[in-house]
Amino acid sequence: AQKITQTQPGMFVQEKEAVTLDCTYDTSDQSYGLFWYKQPSSGEMIFLIYQGSYDEQNATEGRYSLNFQKARKSANLVISASQLGDSAMYFCAMRGLGSNYKLTFGKGTLLTVNP
């Protein structure tokens, strides 16, 4: 079975600062994918970034980067230069053979960006 743990129910950050959202995972799969999604108050699920377990480099997408530490089984999301529009719920998720490739989500972190 696969498990995703997000230990921060809520985080606060000042506008223009960087913030790290934590995610750890547990799996016995050798090959798996890690994902981050954003859910603003309007409710839609927005894909942010993907990291494959065999990717040697950390994934980056604009202001988003994924700090992947395979030995520690962590996949933290780093948001640089936070903006007010970044205030949202953030979900870490993974897919792998052990879960029949379904996307398994963590419980989410609510990020609030203060002006």
Place this chain on the structure above:
Amino acid sequence: DTAVSQTPKYLVTQMGNDKSIKCEQNLGHDTMYWYKQDSKKFLKIMFSYNNKELIINETVPNRFSPKSPDKAHLNLHINSLELGDSAVYFCASSQDTMNTGELFFGEGSRLTVL
């Protein structure tokens, strides 16, 4: 054009009624999903179909029945609605069933059972 569209967006109904939520994707994806998001925002998979074939069926009451008439559509029918069924239901699709592709989500359908 919306990639994954769900209807209706809001649904308010009485306990014991039967209701359906429809989902369509125009991305040409082979795999579609239904997820349930509860009041604590926890997202849990319910079903997954690949090319109209059921491949994932989590522990979901028999009152929930998915139907996939073709690979672009995945509908969810719920019989004898209960208070606990109140949630946001998300349809999603992906290019494949492997671990590399992200899921594209619809906007969600908020079901309220009174």
